[in-house]
Amino acid sequence: MDNCSALHVLLMISIMPGWLGGDFIISKKQHEIRSSEISRRSHLRVRRGWIWSQIFVEEEDPTPRKIGQLKSDYDTGDFTIKYILSGEGASEIFKIDEYTGDIYLSQRLDRELKPFYILQAQAINRSSKQPVEPESEFIIKVQDINDNAPEFINEPYVSSIPEMCPTGTTVIQVTATDADDPMFGNNAKLIYSILEGEPYFSVEPKTGIIVTSWPNMDREARETYLVVVQVKDMLGLTGGYSATTTVTISLMDVNDNGPTFQHNLYTFAISESAPVGTTLGRIMADDGDVGLNAKMNYSLEDLEESSTFTIQTDPDTQEGIVILAQPLDYETKRRFVIAVEAINENIDTRFMSAYEFRDRTTIKITVTNVDEPPIFYETPYNWKVLESAQIGTQVGTVYAKDTDTTNNAIRYSILKSSDTRQMFKIDPSNGTVYVANLLDRETAAWYNLTINARENSDEQLSSSVSLHITLLDINDNVPTLSQDYQPYVCEDTQAGELIELISATDADDPVDGHHFYFSMIPDKHINPNFTIRDNQDNTASILARRSTFTQHDRTHYHLPVVIRDSGSPILSSTTTLTIRVCACQPTGHCPSGGVEVSLDVSMQILLGLSVCLIILAVLSTLMLAVRKYKTLRQEKMATQELETVEFSEKILSFVIPDTESTQTVPLRHPRRRERKLCREEVTTSIRMSLRHSHLIGPEDTVFQQFIMDRLAEADEDPYVPPFDCMHTYTFEGTGSVTGSLSSLESAIFDPCMIQTHDAGPHLLPLSPWLGAAADETSF
Secondary structure, three states: OOHHHHHHHHHHHHOOOOHHHOOOOOOHHHHHHHHHHHHHHOOOOOOOOEEOOOEEEEOOOOOOEEEEEOEEOOOOOOOOEEEEEEEOOEOOOEEEOOOOOEEEEOOOOOOOOOOEEEEEEEEEEOOOOOEEEEEEEEEEEEEOOOOOOOEEEOOOEEEEEEOOOOOOOEEEEOEEEOOOOOOOOOOOOOEEEEEEOOOOEEEOOOOOEEEEOOOOOOOOOOOEEEEEEEEEOHHHOOOOOEEEEEEEEEEEOOOOOOOEEOOOEEEEEEEOOOOOOOEEEEEOEEOOOOHHHHOEEEEEOOOOOOOOEEEEEOOOOOOEEEEEOOOOOOOOOOEEEEEEEEEEOOOOOOOOOHHHHEEEEEEEEEEEOOOOOOEEOOOOEEEEEEOOOOOOOEEEEOOEEOOOOOOOOEEEEEOHHHOOOOOEEEOOOOOEEEEOOOOOOOOOOEEEEEEEEEEOOOOOOEEEEEEEEEEEOOOOOOOEEOOOOOOEEEOOOOOOOEEEEEEEEOOOOOOOOOOOEEEOOOOOOOOOOEEEEEOOOOEEEEEEOOOOOOOOOOOEEEEEEEEEOOOOOOOEEEEEEEEEEEOOOOOOOOOOOOEOOOOOHHHHHHHHHHHHHHHHHHHHHHHHHHHHHHHHHHHHHHHHHHOOOOOOOEEEEEEOOOOOOEEEEEEOOOOOOOOOOOHHHHHHHHHHHHHHHHHOOOOOHHHHHHHHHHHHHHHHOOOOOOOOOOOOOOOOOOOOOOOOOOHHHOOOOOHHHOOOOOOOOOOOOOHHHHOOOOOOOOO
């Protein structure tokens, strides 16, 4: 074998696994290539070759230093040979002295990043530029140090075991790794131990398997255990690294609890534009059990509306997922109320009845419009402000926000109908409410305002909220008597006797309630008649200071009463009571007529004079009216005598006694006074006439007397027709023996022949005939 072949054999031996503690492994393909070259070159006879030793570099050493040397056996030290280095890291990490073949390290190495480097070396004659040695390959190996701590993988570690399990039950295995070289020393050799969790659990030192070491662990006593496991490299020797992890171990229980909803009502909101399959939200029934015992199924119980929504059970969280199953229409239906039931999958009747493994609740789903108006952060708002607050005082701030993605700016305003008196104003940009007018709690103790919030957008969507402002009272009203008292004192009242119990009122409303104090006006002279006693309960008693009051001495007394309140500042008022003297009944009661409202003598005189003057004025007015009436009547009568007598178109023919001639004279109606009969007279007359006409005959005495009475009435009444001295009646009777009743045929009395004055050859007065005055009727 020549020198080159021997060199390659040495290289192959140096890179074999386990050589000098190294862990470099050449791939099968590279090994085949090297073997072929060795086989090919073994037939050549080479007298000289390369000379070097295996090169090792310790990782993480930052010192630049010489790490080895390459040399050809042709090198005689005259520097005629030039050494050239190429391959991985040449010139950057590894540099070679071209004259001596010394190799230098210029950078820090990390075995975890690259455990070895393969380089090629050449030796060239400087004069002929010809190689004196064939290109050879060699390896620089990075030697490991313990510079990495172990790390747990697959964290976090969570496991569960049945309660009451026996000792030695496998719980979980924890695993750690170390980036150091496991083939070099103990740097990567790990060992496990328990730091926390004993005596309940233990761990296998080499495998990391955690097992139970305490028998019959009870979940009701303790459900979760936190076990801290430590891992160390270098087999736990001093100077090694370590790491810890926490293993959460839960105990599984039997199914002795049913599902329970924490709320009776769950509310969800969904936009009408939401597509089918949208998740509205989740509900969950709590179950004290875990694992399979806590698994449950949800179902919708309302058949009418359950078709719009469905509910599914999340297998991981056991939550009920409410999902939209049909399209929504805001204008058609805006709210859904559905009952939901949860029931355990695994029912164990050894611990509870089947009914106890289920529970029910209600979900309310509200459908919202696509674009939502602003939403107030608080609803309603309740504020308080002193009634003495000045104009411009800030009361509070309302805040609304556009929950849409556009997040438009909001402008605020007060609805005018809710604040007609404009007592408040609001900043349209920030919603701050100020006092705009003087407040008075006694006029209005509170205000209910409606605040509008409108978006600054094309749609100008708006919403409103109620603002309730309560006015806090200050003491700005004086106390007064609660009513108009009319006290009286009986004549036989004794000293110290109660006259009247009075109370007070105040328009203010103090927090601690009203406290009134009653007293008399301070005076140097003590009131000899009455006194006031404060009862310390917002009432006062008026007492008689002396006995025996009489109306003869005095009819009434005046008593000023001072009332003070307990506010800040203290306000007071003075009211004068009029106490009248009364002649009371034996029971002490003063009748309505018993209290004489007496006036002063001057007042009585003034009242009498006033009555007299009124009577004189009325009498004077009546006398003037009567005198004027008489004057007008006389003027009217004189005028009637001078008027020309009008002739009637009617003609009356009659024979004048003592003559045989017949005269024809015109007949005229007399001027007669209107005489109106009352309804009772007319009704009585008609009824009497009818009764006698139908029930009594002409021969009856009553009937005859009736006729005679009516005849006398007709003769004496000049104001009834006919006006030619002939009288007609409703019924004269049939077959009357008296003959005609007409006054024209009477020979005994002919008033027409009596003349009162000369009326001319063709005019005869009929007034005496009819019994009327001469100025009323004439022919």
